[in-house]
Amino acid sequence: MRALRYENDSLRVADVGMPRAEGEALVRVSLSGICNTDLEIARGYAGFRGTLGHEFVGVVEEAEGAGVLVGRRVVGEINAGCGRCALFAAGDPRHCAARTVLGIVGRDGAHAEYLRLPASNLLVVPDEISDERAVFTEPLAAACGIMERVDVEDGARVAVVGDGKLGLLCAQALAALSGASVTLVGKHESKLGIARRRGVETLRLDQLKGSTSARAFDVVVEASGSPSGFDLALSLLRPRGTLVLKSTFHGSTAFDSARVVVDEITVVGSRCGRFAPALELLKSNRVDVESLISEERPLADGVRAMARASEGGVMKVLLRP
C-alpha cells in the first residue's frame, strides 16, 4: 500500500506492506489532514521515523473482538496505552509512559491507505458529519481539551493568540462550549473573519498597541506556533490569570519568569482532548471547519502537499489515498 513516510531525514511517498499489529483494528483511510506536528516531525523533531499523520477518517475493515465496527465510518483517538498501567486502566492512556501515538511516537500513521489502532480507540462518526468535517475531529478535540484542563468561568474574558487553524479551532470551541467572552488575536483579516462569523470577537495584532487589552484577560490560549507568542500572551493576562500553552515548537522558549511569579500567573500545558465533545460540536454544526480547508490532494502527491502546508497563509491541507 501507499504511505507518506519520513525516514533517513527525508520525506517520500513509498509502497510499503500493510500495517501489522496483533489484535488491532484495520482501518481503510478515506481522508487525512496535515497538522503542524507533521511538519515539525519532517524537520527532524521528536525523532519519529515512519508513516506520518494522526488526523483521519476511515472505514473499519477488520476488528477482532469488535465486529460491530466492521464497515463503520470512524475516527480514532491517537494515544494507545500499554494495556497494563494505572492510567490505561482508568481509561486515559494519553499520559501512559509506554504509550505509542499514531504517526508521532512508535506507531505508523494515517497518511496511508490503511492504518491500525486498538478497536477501543475508534469512535463511530454520526451520518450527519461529512468526511471533510470528520477529519477535523482530532484537532477540534485538542481545542476542546483546553476545558478539560482549565475551568473557564461564565463571563470570563478569554483571548486566543494565533489565527492559524489551531487558534481558529480553539476560539470556536471555547465560544461554543463555555460561557466566556472569546477574543481571537491574529494577523490576517480573512482568517479572523472566519471566527467572527461564529460569534468570536477579534483583534488584529497591529491594533493591539494602544488598545485596552493589556492585562485584560482572565485566560489566554497561546496557539500561534511561534516562541514569541508566549510573551505576547503573558502581556494580555491579568494578575493571577491562566495562560494555556497549545503550541509545541521544537527547542527552548524564553519567557519573563519574574512576571509569572510577581503576577502569580498559572501556565497550563494542553495537548490532546477527548473525541466525544468534538464529534458533538461537529454534529450540531456549531463550529466552522470547512473554511479552514485550503486544499485537498491525492496521497501520491503527499510530499508536495507537505511543502504547500508549510507555506504562510495556507491552513488545512487534506490527503485522499
Next chain:
Amino acid sequence: MRALRYENDSLRVADVGMPRAEGEALVRVSLSGICNTDLEIARGYAGFRGTLGHEFVGVVEEAEGAGVLVGRRVVGEINAGCGRCALFAAGDPRHCAARTVLGIVGRDGAHAEYLRLPASNLLVVPDEISDERAVFTEPLAAACGIMERVDVEDGARVAVVGDGKLGLLCAQALAALSGASVTLVGKHESKLGIARRRGVETLRLDQLKGSTSARAFDVVVEASGSPSGFDLALSLLRPRGTLVLKSTFHGSTAFDSARVVVDEITVVGSRCGRFAPALELLKSNRVDVESLISEERPLADGVRAMARASEGGVMKVLLRP
C-alpha cells in the same frame, strides 16, 4: 534617621528624614532581614530607588485611628493597595495595579530606624515569638503562600529544588502544613540537614542521576534562584504534575515548552502569602528558622552586610538599627 539606600546605581547607609505618609502607622524597626530580592534590586533589577528591605519586626510608635497598636510589637504585610480598587476592597492588595510594596515598589523599606505602613498591614507578634524568629514572618508567609495557590493533596509527593533559605522555608512549611511527603533537593549537606531534622526527606544533586526521582513528583517547587532550576524541576515532575515558581530572577528564562505541552504540566507562579499562617507556625515552633541565620550586623554596616549576604553558602543576614 539612618537607612540603607539604593540610589544613583549605588548602595550606602545615609542619614535621611523620618518617613512621611499621611495617616499611616510609624514603626521603630527592631530587626530587619536581607532577602535575595534586596540583592537583585541592588543590581538594578526592577528600577527601585530608595530604602531597601521588606522583612522586619518592630514596635509601633504612632497609629492614627488604631491607637491600640501603639507600643505593640508587630510585623507587616508588604503590599499596600490603592485604597479604592476591587482587590483592595476584598482585603487582598497583593495584585492591586497601583500598589506600593515596602522596599520594592514606590515605598521606602525596612532597613532603617523607622518605617511607615498602613495600620491595616500590621499584625501583632505573639509574645512566644522572639524578634529573631519574627523577622522570618514575611519569607515564611511567602513559603506558606504555595498552599494558597496549589491544592497539595494528602500523600502527594512534593519536591523543593534549592536548599537556600527560600527552599528551606518552603520545604518546612509544606511538611508542617500539608499531608504531603516532602523532599528537598540541594547541593549542601549542612543545609539539607536543617530540613531533615524537621521531617523532610533530602536528596543531593549529585545523587540525582540514577535515582528513581525522574518524573516521580506530583508537585515540584522551584526555589533555587537559578534559571537552570526550571529544567531540573521539570525533569522531576510526573505528567500532569504542577511546577511552582518561587524564584524571581532578572531577565528571561529558557525552558522546554514542548515538554510542558506534551506532559500537560501546570506552572504556577507564587509570590507573597498571608502572614497569619506563618505566625501560627512560628508560635507553635514547627519550623526551624534560627538555623537559617548566618549573622547579625548593625544597620550602620549595611553595605558590607549586603556583600556578605551575596556570598555563596551564606543564608540570612540580619540588620539591627
